[in-house]
Amino acid sequence: MKNLWYPNPTDKVIKIRAYVGGSSAINFGVPVKLDTNAAGMTAGINSQIPYVVQCTSESDSGIIGIICPCDSITYNKNTSTNHWYAAAGDLVEVVLQGVCRVVIGDAIDTTTAVYGPLVSAGTNGVVASPSANSYTIGKLLIHNAGYAYASDHEAYIYVERSVIPAPPAAPAAQTQIASLDGAISITNGTVIITKADDAAALTLADPAVGDNYKILKIVSTTAKAHQITFAAGKINGGTNTKLTLGGAIGDAATIIAFGTVWYTLSTINCTVA
Numbered sequence: 001m002k003n004l005w006y007p008n009p010t011d012k013v014i015k016i017r018a019y020v021g022g023s024s025a026i027n028f029g030v031p032v033k034l035d036t037n038a039a040g041m042t043a044g045i046n047s048q049i050p051y052v053v054q055c056t057s058e059s060d061s062g063i064i065g066i067i068c069p070c071d072s073i074t075y076n077k078n079t080s081t082n083h084w085y086a087a088a089g090d091l092v093e094v095v096l097q098g099v100c101r102v103v104i105g106d107a108i109d110t111t112t113a114v115y116g117p118l119v120s121a122g123t124n125g126v127v128a129s130p131s132a133n134s135y136t137i138g139k140l141l142i143h144n145a146g147y148a149y150a151s152d153h154e155a156y157i158y159v160e161r162s163v164i165p166a167p168p169a170a171p172a173a174q175t176q177i178a179s180l181d182g183a184i185s186i187t188n189g190t191v192i193i194t195k196a197d198d199a200a201a202l203t204l205a206d207p208a209v210g211d212n213y214k215i216l217k218i219v220s221t222t223a224k225a226h227q228i229t230f231a232a233g234k235i236n237g238g239t240n241t242k243l244t245l246g247g248a249i250g251d252a253a254t255i256i257a258f259g260t261v262w263y264t265l266s267t268i269n270c271t272v273a
Contacts, residue, residue, distance in 0.1 A: 013098030020086045021051030027083040029103040031055040031121035034062040058120030058135045065096045109148040188214040200226040207257030219252040
C-alpha cells in the first residue's frame, strides 16, 4: 500500500466553467488549455467565461486542467469510440485541482516510466511525464508501483496544479516628442506634440497583430489643431482616417490597438472622422 497515491482529504475539487472554443469537439477526460486566439479571447471577454481548446502537447502554454461535463447539460456520445464529448460552444467544467477521471492518451506503464505515475498533457489524453521538470498536471491514482494503462483507457488522477504560464511582460513604455511633421514611430507609450508654429501633420501606421492591447497616449502642449492621419478605417473602424486635436493646450487622445485597428479609449477636445 505504500505506493498508493492518496489525495489529501482536505483538498477540495476546484472547478471552473468554460465554453469549448474553436470548431472541434473535445472528448471528456482530456487536458485543455485556454483558447488564446483572437476570436476565443474576444468571446471570453464578452461572456466573462473563458473558452478552452484541446491540448496537443505537454508543453502547450496555458494548460488549465481536465475537461468534465456539467451535471445539468446533456451531451453527445460518439457511437464508434464510445466517448462522450462536448461540441464547440458547449458549456463544460474544467477541473483545476482534485480527483477526476481522465482518458489515457498513450500507453503508460508505471513500472518502466521513469517518473512513475506523473502525467502530462498529450494529443488525445494524459501521457507519462517525459521529464522531472516537465509540465506535470497530476498523478495517476494507482494501487501499486507496477501497473500498465493501455491507450484510450480511463483512469483517475489527482490534478495537482494548472500549468498557467506567467503572464507576458508588459511591453516597455515608449515616448516620442513630435516637434515636426512626420510619422509616429512608437506603438505603446506617450507622444508629446510640441510643434508650435503651426498644426502638426502626423501619421500613425496600422497596428500589427502582435500589437493587440497596446495603448498610445497623444498629448498636445501647444494651442494648435494637430492632426494624425491613419489608413482608411484604422481609427475606430468605418471609413475614418483622421484624429484631430481641438487646438488647445492639453488636448489629448488615448487609443488602444486591437485586430490591426486603433480605437479611442478616451479623448479631450478631439474628433475622429
